[in-house]
Amino acid sequence: MNMNDEMAGKESSATRGAYMTLRDMILTGALPAGQKLKIEQLRGLLKTGASPVREALSLLTSDMLVERIDQRGFRAAPANKANFEEILELRCTLEELALRKSIAAATPQWEEQLILTHHRMRKSAGQDIAIFEEAHKTFHMALLANSGSPMLERYCAQLYDLNIRYRNLAAGGSKYQSRDIAAEHEEILEAAVQYNADRACACLLKHYRLTGEYLAREMDA
Amino acid sequence: MNMNDEMAGKESSATRGAYMTLRDMILTGALPAGQKLKIEQLRGLLKTGASPVREALSLLTSDMLVERIDQRGFRAAPANKANFEEILELRCTLEELALRKSIAAATPQWEEQLILTHHRMRKSAGQDIAIFEEAHKTFHMALLANSGSPMLERYCAQLYDLNIRYRNLAAGGSKYQSRDIAAEHEEILEAAVQYNADRACACLLKHYRLTGEYLAREMDA
DNA sequence: TCACCAGTTAATATCGATATTTTTAAGAGT
DNA sequence: ACTCTTAAAAATATCGATATTAACTGGTGA
Numbered sequence: 001m002n003m004n005d006e007m008a009g010k011e012s013s014a015t016r017g018a019y020m021t022l023r024d025m026i027l028t029g030a031l032p033a034g035q036k037l038k039i040e041q042l043r044g045l046l047k048t049g050a051s052p053v054r055e056a057l058s059l060l061t062s063d064m065l066v067e068r069i070d071q072r073g074f075r076a077a078p079a080n081k082a083n084f085e086e087i088l089e090l091r092c093t094l095e096e097l098a099l100r101k102s103i104a105a106a107t108p109q110w111e112e113q114l115i116l117t118h119h120r121m122r123k124s125a126g127q128d129i130a131i132f133e134e135a136h137k138t139f140h141m142a143l144l145a146n147s148g149s150p151m152l153e154r155y156c157a158q159l160y161d162l163n164i165r166y167r168n169l170a171a172g173g174s175k176y177q178s179r180d181i182a183a184e185h186e187e188i189l190e191a192a193v194q195y196n197a198d199r200a201c202a203c204l205l206k207h208y209r210l211t212g213e214y215l216a217r218e219m220d221a
Numbered sequence: 222m223n224m225n226d227e228m229a230g231k232e233s234s235a236t237r238g239a240y241m242t243l244r245d246m247i248l249t250g251a252l253p254a255g256q257k258l259k260i261e262q263l264r265g266l267l268k269t270g271a272s273p274v275r276e277a278l279s280l281l282t283s284d285m286l287v288e289r290i291d292q293r294g295f296r297a298a299p300a301n302k303a304n305f306e307e308i309l310e311l312r313c314t315l316e317e318l319a320l321r322k323s324i325a326a327a328t329p330q331w332e333e334q335l336i337l338t339h340h341r342m343r344k345s346a347g348q349d350i351a352i353f354e355e356a357h358k359t360f361h362m363a364l365l366a367n368s369g370s371p372m373l374e375r376y377c378a379q380l381y382d383l384n385i386r387y388r389n390l391a392a393g394g395s396k397y398q399s400r401d402i403a404a405e406h407e408e409i410l411e412a413a414v415q416y417n418a419d420r421a422c423a424c425l426l427k428h429y430r431l432t433g434e435y436l437a438r439e440m441d442a
Numbered sequence: 443t444c445a446c447c448a449g450t451t452a453a454t455a456t457c458g459a460t461a462t463t464t465t466t467a468a469g470a471g472t
Numbered sequence: 473a474c475t476c477t478t479a480a481a482a483a484t485a486t487c488g489a490t491a492t493t494a495a496c497t498g499g500t501g502a
Contacts, residue, residue: 012291012292012463013291013292013484013485013486014485014486015291015485015486016291038452038453038454039453039454039455040452040453040454048486048487049485049486049487049488050454050455050486050487050488051272051275051485051486051487052485052486052487054272054276054454054455055275055276055279055485058276058279058280059279059282059283059289061280061283062280062282062283064372068280070233070234070236070237071233071234071454071455071492071493071494072453072454072493072494073453073454073455073494086369086370086371086372086373087372089370090370090372090373093318097314148307149307149310149311150307151285151307151308151311152307152311155376233493234454234455234456235455235456236455236456259482259483259484260483260484260485261482261483261484269456269457270455270456270457270458271456271457271458271484271485272455272456272457273455273456273457275484275485276455292462292463292464292484292485293463293464293465293483293484294464294483294484294485
């Protein structure tokens with residue numbers, strides 16, 4: 001009767017499908033930074049018409065993943081260390097702000113969501129990396145989800161994605177970081193559910209800055 | 222030979238033209254908040270095809286001026302008091318951040334730009350309101366332009382526009398505010414060129430909050 | 443050798459028409 | 473009267489083709 005099972009994941013509109021695919025390809029680095037994105041080429045890759053491709057690219061400019069040069073097409077957003085550090089710093093500022101607001105307005109529902117998303121993230125640790133990444137983002141966003149400011153959360157989500165992109169671009173060869181990521185997440189969670197804003201923020205920012213320094217080193221090499 | 226004089230202001234691509242026009246119409250309230258934006262209707266209004274309209278609308282979603290509902294078209298972003306207050310607060314936070322950074326990194330060039338843009342704003346006070354608004358935005362953005370963080374500046378510009386939109390939506394009938402806007406601008410400028418970050422921020426935020434309270438009152442009525 | 447200027451190629455931007463989907467309206471059955 | 477189903481209308485989304493614009497190439501004159 002319904003097609004939810006069959007079509008799970010497949011988006012209703014061609015535009016959304018193209019948007020998702022392109023977004024993923026840019027975030028993972030399948031489409032390298034700065035690369036020209038030719039409509040015809042993408043049209044073939046995505047097996048759809050020019051209009052959805054074009055519209056998807058327009059939408060991706062919002063996310064700062066694609067640059068649009070009038071009359072001259074699209075290209076994947078460039079990447080460089082300065083931009084990375086800008087993102088990292090801005091992200092730390094905005095996420096701290098959002099986390100403090102979330103904790104200040106804490107509710108049982110929010111708290112329970114933290115527990116749940118954290119649990120799911122742990123569970124997915126063994127599975128496919130894409131599954132984990134998804135759960136990881138969900139957990140981090142859950143931390144901020146009670147800030148009361150959807151726009152702030154949106155900015156944070158955007159910066160999160162941009163950061164992930166740099167992680168994928170930079171961490172090409174080298175193995176996963178040696179730090180105990182799981183422990184860092186537990187620390188953050190613990191502080192949050194205890195409404196300890198200072199500690200939660202300190203842990204969160206340490207979590208980001210450690211990854212940041214690691215990536216910055218990779219980018220030099 | 223060339224058409225620069227004739228075509229001044231007319232954008233090169235139909236998409237950009239549509240983008241500019243629609244943006245303006247939403248900011249000024251010519252397209253009311255929440256209104257359904259039918260392609261066919263806009264196609265007639267803008268005298269262009271469906272593709273440019275569609276693409277312009279997609280671009281406007283980045284600016285949070287248009288909402289896209291998959292398979293169900295576009296509509297002008299809704300407006301309500303909660304959203305307005307969210308914008309105001311976020312704007313105060315981000316602009317303070319950017320202004321402090323700008324002052325901390327002050328250079329003669331930046332300082333001179335402040336003087337210039339302020340002067341131009343004063344000059345344009347008598348002229349057409351649209352001219353003044355343009356100069357007003359330029360001045361305010363110049364204050365933040367030395368923050369060293371293009372993304373932060375972009376967010377501020379976005380919030381600025383959203384705020385202006387509410388000003389246009391709310392201040393329908395009532396006359397321009399009685400406050401001495403010019404004096405407030407001078408205060409901000411003075412503090413900035415003296416590298417007095419605390420005072421500059423205090424003045425800037427006061428400037429925003431006063432307008433904000435005024436608008437909030439309008440919105441109740 | 444180099445800058446400059448056609449002519450050619452390639453890519454973008456745009457149009458008009460069609461397929462899909464949603465919304466509206468109407469009718470049948472309970 | 474009310475809901476459910478079904479037909480008609482309207483609007484969105486998409487396609488394929490064309491016009492417009494930018495990029496390239498090779499040759500010409502200093």
